[in-house]
Amino acid sequence: MSSDTENPLGPPPWLNAPPVEPYPYEDTYDLRTGPDLHPALLGLLPFVGMWRGRGQGGFPEPEDYDFAQEIVIRHDGRPFLMYESRAWRLDAESKPAGPAVRELGFWRPVLVNGRPGDEMEATMMTQTGVLELYLGKATGTRLEMATDAIVRSPSGAEVTGGHRLFGIVDGALLYAHEMSGNGQALSPHLSARLLRVGG
Known part of the structure; x- marks a missing residue:
């Protein structure tokens, strides 16, 4: 609506409303605090x-190249998990050498008749202009999923497929991420071992 057009209903109610208070709901990666985990x-x-390692x-x-990483997997009481990853490159002396990939996502169990099975859906997004939809299964301490669809921005990285495997082994979070793109089939992209530092 142009500024010189008068709204016959008057200004919208939010236009002159006072600032809102901080977000009133809590999310957490610590199961001892915050809302209960959704069944x-x-x-x-x-x-x-919270995991670091x-x-x-590679591809x-x-x-x-070597990297360090922090992954936080949290919830807010609803039936999904929020995933956030920050990674930074390491030099030959294991010192920080610059930021690497950042990633945000959501993991959702598929509900059938209101009950979760082992089927999973996940969305993952990076700063490289790529949004991936994954489908897979979670069984015990293992989550495996593969891309079902990928959306790239016009200048986004040329990613055409992905496969991810997460597992808890001896209390550590291990994962392997394969990627295809640039005319190449699925190839090792990232793998890491992270230790729980919170939660």
Whole structure:
């Protein structure tokens, strides 16, 4: 609506409303605080927490590289998990050498007649202009999923497929991420071992 057009209903009620208070709902990666975990997420409970560790990256980079990473998997009482990853490259002396991939996403168990099974859906998005939809299964302490659809921005990275495997092994979060793109089939992209530091 142009500024010189008068709204016959008057200004919208939010136009001159006072500032809102801080977000009134809590989300957490610590199962001892905040809202109760939704019953549909009980199968994913081992993944909830804050994790830090190291890994190695590869394709599509021309050479392998080492990185450090922090992953936070949290909930707000509803039937999905929020996933956030921050990674940074390490130099030959294991010192920070610059930021690497950041990723945000949501993991959702598929509900059938209101009850969760082992089927999973996940959306994952990076700063490289790529949004991936994954489908897979969560069984025990293992989550495996593959891309069902990928959307790229016009300048986004040329990603055409992905496969991810997460698992809790001896209390650590291990994962392997394969990627296809740039005319190449699925190839090792990232793998890491992270230790629980919170939650």
